[in-house]
Amino acid sequence: MVSTQALNEFKQIYKEEYGIELDSQTALEKAERLLMLMRAVYRPIKLDCKYGYVYEKNKPKKIRP
Numbered sequence: 001m002v003s004t005q006a007l008n009e010f011k012q013i014y015k016e017e018y019g020i021e022l023d024s025q026t027a028l029e030k031a032e033r034l035l036m037l038m039r040a041v042y043r044p045i046k047l048d049c050k051y052g053y054v055y056e057k058n059k060p061k062k063i064r065p
Contacts, residue, residue, distance in 0.1 A: 002031045010034075 007024065010031045015021050
């Protein structure tokens with residue numbers, strides 16, 4: 001759920017960026033879709049993936065050249 005303050009900020013930013021003023025219902029739908037996208041895309045990188053190692057029985061094995 002998006003707070004009223006966050007929704008108003010979203011509407012203001014949207015108007016500044018695109019020049020279109022959104023009604024509250026449309027803004028709420030767009031804000032929720034953006035949040036769902038961010039939750040799906042933005043994930044912390046696992047330490048082993050970050051450095052290119054797979055740990056098997058406490059022995060690191062390089063997975064990238």
